[in-house]
Amino acid sequence: AVYYLMPEMTLEVVSYEGKPIDIELPTTVDMEVTYTEPGFAGDTATGATKEAEFETGLKVQVPLFINVGDTVRIDTRSDSYVTRV
Numbered sequence: 001a002v003y004y005l006m007p008e009m010t011l012e013v014v015s016y017e018g019k020p021i022d023i024e025l026p027t028t029v030d031m032e033v034t035y036t037e038p039g040f041a042g043d044t045a046t047g048a049t050k051e052a053e054f055e056t057g058l059k060v061q062v063p064l065f066i067n068v069g070d071t072v073r074i075d076t077r078s079d080s081y082v083t084r085v
Helices: none
Strands: 012-016 019-024 028-036 049-054 059-063 071-075 080-084
Touching (some): 059 080
Antiparallel strands (some): 028 049, 028 071, 071 080
16 A cells, blocks of 8 residues: 555545544556656557556556556556556
8 A cells, every 4th residue: 555655645544443543545546657668669459568667666567558757547456557647
């Protein structure tokens, strides 16, 4: 969960007797790619993926057309790529 914490993010805190016991993350978060290998022309039709790293250190498999600087939506339940935004 720590990989999804971003500045200014709104979270829901679950508490019991006034003490926090859980933090509920949003279902998806939008994050900027800070590192990934470049894709090659023609690679988009294969459905292949590559690893991308985000500003928090999270690493997720993304389609080959994703580049450094792209913002993508990540599903926090499965740690998986959803779409480019």
